Amino acid sequence: MKKKITLSNQEKLVGWKMATPALVFFLVTGIYPYIMNIYYSLTNWNLIHSGPVFTGAANYIKAFADSTFLLSVLRTFGFIAIVIPLEFCLGLGMALLLSREDIKGKNIFRSLVLLPMMLSPVVTSVIWKMMYSVQFGPLNYFFKVLGLSDGRTEWLSDPKLAFPALAVATIWMWFPFSFLVLLAGLQSIPREQYESAKIDGASWWNELRYITLPNLLPSIMVVVLVRFLDALKTFALVYTLTGGGPGSSTELIYYEIFRVAFRDFNIGYASSLSIIVVLVSILACGLILKLSRKYASYEY
Amino acid sequence: MTLHRKGVGRAVVYIFLILFLIVELFPILWVVATSFKTSIDIFNWPPKIWPNPVTLSNYAYIFNDMNLQNYLLNSIIVAIITTVICIIIGIPCAYAISRFRTGGKGLSSWILMQRMIPSVAIIIPLFILLWKIHLLDTWFGLAIAHVTYSLPFGIWLMIGFFGDIPIELEESGMVDGCTRMGAFRRITLPLVVPGLVAMAVLIAIQSWNEFLYAVILTSSRKSQTLPVAISVLVHPVTDILYGEMCAAAVVAIIPVFIFTLSIQKYLVRGLTAGSVKG
Numbered sequence: 001m002k003k004k005i006t007l008s009n010q011e012k013l014v015g016w017k018m019a020t021p022a023l024v025f026f027l028v029t030g031i032y033p034y035i036m037n038i039y040y041s042l043t044n045w046n047l048i049h050s051g052p053v054f055t056g057a058a059n060y061i062k063a064f065a066d067s068t069f070l071l072s073v074l075r076t077f078g079f080i081a082i083v084i085p086l087e088f089c090l091g092l093g094m095a096l097l098l099s100r101e102d103i104k105g106k107n108i109f110r111s112l113v114l115l116p117m118m119l120s121p122v123v124t125s126v127i128w129k130m131m132y133s134v135q136f137g138p139l140n141y142f143f144k145v146l147g148l149s150d151g152r153t154e155w156l157s158d159p160k161l162a163f164p165a166l167a168v169a170t171i172w173m174w175f176p177f178s179f180l181v182l183l184a185g186l187q188s189i190p191r192e193q194y195e196s197a198k199i200d201g202a203s204w205w206n207e208l209r210y211i212t213l214p215n216l217l218p219s220i221m222v223v224v225l226v227r228f229l230d231a232l233k234t235f236a237l238v239y240t241l242t243g244g245g246p247g248s249s250t251e252l253i254y255y256e257i258f259r260v261a262f263r264d265f266n267i268g269y270a271s272s273l274s275i276i277v278v279l280v281s282i283l284a285c286g287l288i289l290k291l292s293r294k295y296a297s298y299e300y
Numbered sequence: 301m302t303l304h305r306k307g308v309g310r311a312v313v314y315i316f317l318i319l320f321l322i323v324e325l326f327p328i329l330w331v332v333a334t335s336f337k338t339s340i341d342i343f344n345w346p347p348k349i350w351p352n353p354v355t356l357s358n359y360a361y362i363f364n365d366m367n368l369q370n371y372l373l374n375s376i377i378v379a380i381i382t383t384v385i386c387i388i389i390g391i392p393c394a395y396a397i398s399r400f401r402t403g404g405k406g407l408s409s410w411i412l413m414q415r416m417i418p419s420v421a422i423i424i425p426l427f428i429l430l431w432k433i434h435l436l437d438t439w440f441g442l443a444i445a446h447v448t449y450s451l452p453f454g455i456w457l458m459i460g461f462f463g464d465i466p467i468e469l470e471e472s473g474m475v476d477g478c479t480r481m482g483a484f485r486r487i488t489l490p491l492v493v494p495g496l497v498a499m500a501v502l503i504a505i506q507s508w509n510e511f512l513y514a515v516i517l518t519s520s521r522k523s524q525t526l527p528v529a530i531s532v533l534v535h536p537v538t539d540i541l542y543g544e545m546c547a548a549a550v551v552a553i554i555p556v557f558i559f560t561l562s563i564q565k566y567l568v569r570g571l572t573a574g575s576v577k578g
Contacts (some may be wrong), residue, residue, distance in 0.1 A: 014480065015400030019407075022393035022451065029448045030414050033425035040424060097317060102310055111564055112321050114571070115328070118560045119553060120509035122527040125534050126549040127327045130334060130542070138330055141347050172327070181572055222572075229416055236511040236527070240534040254512070257420050262516055267424060274420040281418055 041272035047265035059272035069273055072256040073280065075163075079252060080231045082167050083174070088223060090171065096212075099186040109184070114176035121173070121236035128169040128241060132156050159191065159249045162242050162259025166250050169237055174230070178223045185219030186212070221292045225285060232281055253277055328553070334410050335359070335546035342542050359551075368548060371529040374439065378525055379507040381443035385499050386454045390497070394458035395484065399467070408459065414452035419512065422448065427516060437519045445513040450503045452569035457502075457570060461495035462488065498566030501559045508555065526552050 041059055043052035063069055094113060098106055116124070131139050132155035144151030153166045193211050202210070212222075236252040238244055244251035244259070251259075257277070261270030334342060335358050336351040362368040395400040397411075422562040426445055427436070435441030467487050473483035511527045518524045530552060560567065 011400055011480070012402070015396035015402035018392035018396040018400075019402045021389035022455065025389060025447065025451060026411075026414065029422065029426070029444070033422035033429070036425035036428070037421060040428075061357075094320065097313055100310075100313060101311060103317075107564060109317055109321070111561060111567065112325065114567070115325065115557070115560070117571070118505065118509075118556050119328075120527045120530075120556075122511050122530045122534065123509075123549045123552050124532060126545055127331050129534055129540070130331055130546065131327050133542075136343055136347050138326075138347050141345075172324070177571070180568055184393055184568060184572065224420065229418060232418055233420075233512070236531070239511075239515070240531045243535055254420060258512075258516070259422055262427075267428070271424050274418075274424060278418055278421045 008161055021083050036160050037266075037271050037275060040268055041275050043268040045266075045268035047267055052268060055268070059269050060276070062269065063272055068251075069256060071242060071248070072251050072253050075251065076232065076234075076253040079163070079167060079170075079234065080228060082164075083170050083231055084224060084227050086167075086171050087175040087178045088182075088220070088226065090175040091180075091223070092182050094175075094179045095182040095186055098183060110180075113179060116173045117176040117230070119173065121241055124169055124173045125237055125240035128165070128172075129156075132165055156242055159246045162246055162250050165238060166234075166242060169241065170231065170234060173237075174227065177230075180217060181219050181226075185216045189215045217292065221289070224288055226293075228284065228288065229281065232277070301539055331546045331549055332553075333551045334543060339545060357548035357555055358392065360539075361544050362548050362551070364531070366544070366548075367521070368526075368529060368551065371524055371526045374518075374521075374523050375508055375525040375527075377439050378443050378446065378523070379440060382446040382450055382507040385443065385447050386450050386498070386503050387500060390451055390454040390458060394455045395462055395488075397455070398459045398462035399470075408456075411452045415449060415456065419449065421555060423513070423516060426513075430517060436443040436517060436524050439523050442514060442517050442523055442525070443507070445517055447505045450506055453506075453559055454499050454503055457499050458492070460494070460569070461492045461499075464495075465491050465495055495566060497501045498563040501563050502570045505559055508552075 040052065042054060042056060044055045044058065045052035066293050097103075098109055098113075103109070119127075131137055134140065134152065134154055137155075139155065140149070140151045140153055142154065143149040153161070155161050189212065193215070197207050197211055233254055234252050235258065238250055238252050238255040239258070242250040244255050257270050260266050260273060274297065330349075333349060333351055334358070337348070338351075338352045338353065338355045338357070341348055341351055352506045390440060393402075397408055403410075426448070430436045430441045430444070435444070469487055469491075470480075470483040473487045474480065478486060507527075509527065510525075511531065514528050515531065519527060526548075530545070530548045533548055561568070
């Protein structure tokens with residue numbers, strides 16, 4: 001039904017005029033900062049001491065020998081690798097339940113399920129600070145009642161537990177995104193495919209495996225990509241819930257760059273770290289896209 | 301769907317959904333309940349779910365002693381400035397892209413990319429820029445930072461809204477003697493108002509919730525927003541004031557809750573803008 005519109009030159013001009021304010025804003029905030037970031041990354045610049053001094057690639061060489069930074073990158077990827085699959089499974093499960101045709105009040109259920117993702121990450125921190133509280137937290141209480149622990153677990157200050165604790169808070173907050181996208185995807189799968197599977201006597205599992213998941217592939221891609229980029233930005237939870245500790249067990253990459261830039265005021269070095277992170281994330285996105293295409297071609 | 305004919309009853313699904321919601325939302329309810337508890341109740345073991353007696357002292361403390369209304373005001377003003385800027389410069393741009401194909405596919409996918417690129421890439425230069433033009437620790441400076449991610453989001457969403465309005469409607473208006481701009485103002489704009497309201501609400505909520513820019517670009521009560529004030533309560537120098545922390549969190553939750561429910565119809569579209577079609 002798309003109508004091909006032919007535009008007069010005058011209309012083209014009007015279009016550009018209307019877009020100008022936004023384009024100017026993008027020029028200032030979407031191009032200039034990248035250029036400046038690259039420039040800063042080639043300088044030694046500590047805000048407290050002096051102005052930028054050009055040092056070439058020194059910062060990058062330093063970064064690849066900086067174990068704190070490299071570890072935080074690895075930790076962040078580990079974090080993402082834990083968080084995304086779990087969010088996905090939870091989201092898919094709930095989406096499958098709510099996509100049943102005979103369920104009433106879907107909108108209310110949906111709005112309630114997605115509530116956590118509407119909150120400020122700082123509010124999520126408050127919420128989980130309360131849940132994880134050692135002396136009077138509900139989590140310790142439940143674990144004790146169920147006989148799983150002595151009810152004195154130090155969720156946030158045990159180096160082994162702080163990282164999973166952070167992951168749980170993140171999953172709680174963000175699984176609704178997977179849920180929303182997958183629910184939208186499920187609702188667009190043609191009914192006929194299920195009907196013919198029914199005639200062939202396909203099992204529930206086979207329907208999921210051969211109809212639902214292949215059809216969901218575009219939505220799954222979206223979930224993985226968007227959540228990859230968002231989980232990379234995990235900052236507020238680290239900042240408020242654990243402060244990167246205990247030790248450096250929860251120091252994710254955004255927190256690390258924040259620390260270098262705005263605690264040590266090492267602007268030049270922090271810029272080079274941020275550029276490395278952006279490049280790595282672009283590479284990772286490319287890889288995800290490529291893998292998904294390969295997988296898709298096997299499916300069909 | 302497919303569970304249906306496998307004999308899983310509807311009742312079982314309802315029960316499961318409700319149990320799931322109870323588990324999922326329990327942490328929020330716990331914080332709300334704690335905000336009304338006396339400190340004796342808060343430190344009680346085993347934990348008490350319902351506050352008894354109910355007290356408003358935590359709320360009295362955050363408003364009287366912590367001056368939370370100051371941060372509340374900063375949050376509201378920054379959210380309003382952000383939303384207004386996004387609407388004023390976003391609407392014409394989205395309309396141009398939707399109707400005049402301005403910039404072609406290149407421009408629209410570049411705008412989508414702006415939303416995707418990790419914000420570390422711009423935060424340091426933005427900090428330096430705002431510092432040099434003396435906008436650090438101001439409402440406007442923080443609002444500009446919020447516009448950097450809200451504007452691409454808003455434009456992307458609005459391109460979709462404008463695309464929903466058949467161009468024939470505008471053309472018939474133009475036949476009746478409207479100019480193109482007149483047709484835009486009198487015909488298209490009123491039709492997209494519900495979508496625009498939903499978009500404005502989502503942008504305001506994002507700004508209200510935002511923490512990274514807020515903690516970096518503000519440094520005093522002059523412009524620090526609610527999340528920054530709350531973060532000080534969560535990660536304090538000395539002891540945590542649990543009841544007060546929960547009360548402050550509830551203050552931050554309430555508007556989000558109300559507005560989320562008010563735009564239910566557009567919520568899915570808004571939250572997945574740029575990632576799902578339609």
